[in-house]
Amino acid sequence: MMKEAYKEYSDKMQKTIEVVGNEFAGVRAGRANASVLARIMVDYYGAPTPISQVATVSSPDPRTLMIQPWDGSLTKAIEKAILTSDLGINPQNDGKVIRLAFPQLTEERRKDLIRQVRKYAENGKVAIRNIRRDAVEAFKEQKKKSEITEDDLKSAEKDMQDLTDKSCKDIDALLAKKENELMEL
Structure with a gap:
């Protein structure tokens, strides 16, 4: 039962990372895309x-x-x-x-674009933390109904935190790549 729940929340986090990647792709980086x-x-x-x-x-x-x-x-x-x-x-x-x-990017426009992608990244991280919160609330509800034990709850909370940390790192990696792309032009 717990593994299916993990998969559901893992899939939601993965989808959030994809959305952030698509938002990054939509930020023009000086070359036609x-x-x-x-x-x-x-x-x-x-x-x-x-x-x-x-x-x-x-x-x-x-x-x-x-x-x-x-x-x-x-x-x-x-x-x-x-x-x-x-x-x-x-x-x-x-x-x-x-x-x-597409004109050559000015330094000011580069900074604006970097601010924009950082905002997208932060919004993605907030969405991921919200998914973790929803997951933990669902697990606590299961504990309340005696569907899982206290140990299961602690384990689930730790696993969700690990998944959240990994997802946030993935977004940070996408952000670093996009920032480098914007600064290279």
């Missing part, structure tokens, strides 16, 4: 839809993304979605394709 568009939604016949599902996104050179909508009428909607996003880049629309030119 289609993942920066992942969070930007376009109104496609009344439904918010990711750009990658309504257009071809390519990178003709390291500092440019080119977005070619499959439906020409979406060009204006995609341009508007990019302008209202937090991407900070003005799209160039020639009627058929939209180009995004």
Whole structure:
């Protein structure tokens, strides 16, 4: 019984780490990367839809993304979605394709991006600690119902803490990698 519960909470923590990694990927690091568009939604016949599902996104050179909508009428909607996003880049629309030119990062912008990724990392750690708290509360509830012993409870609390520490270290490793990437550019 305890092992299935561990797996449930372990899976939740792993999912949180993946979410943090995806948020990091969405932070533009001075070079063109289609993942920066992942969070930007376009109104496609009344439904918010990711750009990658309504257009071809390519990178003709390291500092440019080119977005070619499959439906020409979406060009204006995609341009508007990019302008209202937090991407900070003005799209160039020639009627058929939209180009995004990524400028060289300034020192100030690098620091802003590092602050942003640190915030994402901290939010991820908070989510992981919340998962641990929920797990410990569930185990205490089982103890109250006499489903597990006091020793089982102590063991479960220790195992959850170890899992939490490991997950936080994984997030720290992702953060260090992203910070290095931002400083190298």
